[in-house]
Amino acid sequence: MAQVNNFERGIGLRGSSQFPFSIQSNINYRVSSIDDLTANNYALLAKMIKHFFDNQIPRLEVLDQYSKGLNSEIYNRPNRQEENKADYRRAHNFGKIIAQFVAGYSTSVPVKYSVTDEKQQKTVDDFNSLNDIATLDNELMYDVAKFGRAYELQYRDGNSQNNVKLSNVFETFVIYDNTIEKNPVAAVRLVQVQNLQSTGVTQYTISLYTDNRIVTFKNITDQVGSLSAIDETPHFYNGVPIVEYNSNRYRTGWYEDVISLIDAYDAVNSDTSNYMTDVVNSLLVISGDFQAPEGDGKQSGVSKLINNIKQYGVLALQSGSDRNGNKTSVDAKYINPEFNSTASENYQQRLYKDIFTLSNVPNLADESFSGNASGVAMRYKIFGFEQAIAQTINSFKRSLGLRYELLGNLNSNLSGGLSTAESVAVTFTPNLPYAVSEEVQMLTDAGIPLSRQTMYDQTHFTDATIEESNLAKEKEEDLDESEPINNVKFDSDKGDEVDGGQE
Template sequence: MAIIRDRAFMPDPNEVSLELLASCVKEHQTGIARMEKLDEYYRGKHEILKRPESTTGLPNNKLVANHAKYITDIAVGYVLGNSVKYDGKQIEPVTDLYKTLDISSHDSEIGKDLSIYGIGRELYYFSSDEVPIPKLTCIDPRKLFLVVDDSVEYKSLFGVHYYPQTDIDGKADGFKVIVYTANNTIEYNTKSLTNAGDYVQVSVKPHYWDAVPVVEFWNNEEQMGDFEGVITLIDAYNTLASDRVNDKEQLVDAILKVKGMSLGDDKAEASKTIQLLKELKVLEMPSQDADAEWLIKQLNEQQVEVLRNAIKSDIHEFSMVPDLTDENFASNASGVAMKYKLFGLEQLAVTKERYFKQGLRERLAMFGRALHIKGQKVDTADAKITMTRNLPANDLEIAQLINLLIDRVSDETLISLLSFVEDPAEEIKKVRQQREEAMKLQQQAFGMSMGEQDDPDDEDVDDGASE
């Protein structure tokens, strides 16, 4: 989450003391270990891989079932798989810019950070083109943070982006620290992030955003990742799966017990006998009392499978992301039935959407200010943000519903229900144009021109002439 400081420590909104800067960087670093662990789990580097090797030579498999990645990918795809839609009277310049920036791809990127770390941060800047345009980028929250005041509104004080530098040979050579205030971008070099005396100012430049160009997104009120609460269950599942394979390997490596007989008088003779056994698959018993059998570990597969399914069920239950490979998710299920099965995921999505929209509104306002500086009239206050769930659509079922609601609900609302229609208003225009063209063709086929009608006066003239 954002770092909180009293505004009294920053009397000038465009100057950050080195003591305050070093203190905030130090506090931000205390949360990096948590984010590192979450990132490792998403990438499949789970705790089971750190299990020490056996000193007795027993099997030590380390299996990773990456439920963490599954949970994040499904949650992000469900909430942000369909592009966010924006409607408003004076936001067209912003939406046009969004198309240029491919904002939907960026939304997925920030949504992934939210799902993994519980928080995501955007940095805004102007491009280096001959005619600069406002742009944005999603930066790893381990390298970018926001500082806010301690008021109930949590107003932004400044943002900080820092990362390690290297020399020409690729060796570590200190850090670059960039501070973003309401109007300026201040760059520093330092050997130590937490020692204010090591900071050396490199440059100060205006950024023209008229606000701190950093926006923080939350995944939920606690700023927790989607799989963070089930990491212990994921570890238990990995351990169970690994030990299950270990037991199977030990079963294969079972010991042969022989009774009332000898395989040889010495090691060489016994080895020769064992080799013959492997080749011929025959063991001759010297007497009726002689016997041979395998010493194996008795495995209760049924109990192990019950425990595995219980842990897997708990992972999906407490993360609220269902197992879509489960037999309950039939391909022929109706839309309503599917929604009931996805009820838990929908509750997760509602929370994610509510907090995501807060960040989107801050982004709109940021771009609105930037375009206003460039002389374009933009008002984002009344912008309507719509997020549509990415679900398999039963268009036949929806089409039947539309037929029942014709003349009771507006055409635009009905058309918006169809999954393959992106812009309902534009689709209505196309339909009207298509109807007009069809009518023209029909009239031409009957020798009539568009708008041609019978004139009553002409009929009277014709009648008089016939008489």
């Protein structure tokens, strides 16, 4: 097909349904203005949608498969030609491990959002609570780690609630302008329609989001063809209400660069499994002068001998005699394929190490990640990862800023509540283990006092507010705080509390 004009040729990955991907599989769609999309009955938009179907979705499908252990290379490799040979396909979901670590490290501890104005802070807090923002942020980061991109859609429902939800990467893309700022011009959502007629033709609903309206088109197939607008609905976000999140400027997934290593690891592990199975089914060689058992009409003597070996695991042979009447010798042994298990294991371990090293994700199964390692030592082990995750978090912050800018625009247009909205400060807290007891001990040894509130906050079995309330209640009831609770006994006959210190 003719190349869609004004596409950004970013440094991309290489595209078909198999790795390596083509450059076309990860380009950004760009136009001079919204007029380019609407001209000639949305002809350019139709080309972009067709390009998205043909070039971008296949890459996303492969990356999604590698996060689910459905690694395409190992499952698509040719079958073994020899009969009765094992043909295992061992796939390893390194993609899932890497993506989960990225999302867990950056967003398992909820992101903090703060505004200096109290009224605006309440608006942000209410919005976050309504939409379970902590979960949404984690889902977005997981998609970013998998695909290098993620999308969210902001909308206002029939109950006048401001909502934001994850938008599927297989159904969404954003179109940018050609300026150096790379501002979003529009976004597209194409959602598959359930085909109730079972005609074999998949239909999609198409929606185009601009900075002031939503255009809905007549359903199309994946062949696209022409677009026919059937409805337009205004919105009040003063911007495209679909926000894109990127892992970095190239939109590469966190395990995309190591897919070839994952394929190699799958291959050598599968070959090892095949060898171990083939050893059990090794070829038995019988040499010498022996007499096979007599056939029974259904099978020959040799076939009967082979079946007896398989069934009973015992080989009993009768040797012949030479011209002098002496018994001749008979020998039987298995022929096994030569296999250097040590070299294979070393190769697997090298691949395993390279996958984590080159993806910049620490291998937590490494013995060096021991529980008694110091905090400084642990930070050095994840130093490379922290350099890489900084790019993703910085890009994520920019998109989060757009989320709350849209919210501010909407509230300003509808009620004037945030007409001078401040930018929202975003704080990420890494999800890392900390030696809290060591830090507390260090402060107390230095003579630095800690509040009871802070001390309570370090525990996992109580809440500071509840605990203070319980202490106040016990004080009002004149309970001796120094008396251990285990010393309080009850009279088994009367059910009355008695002093545990008296007989």
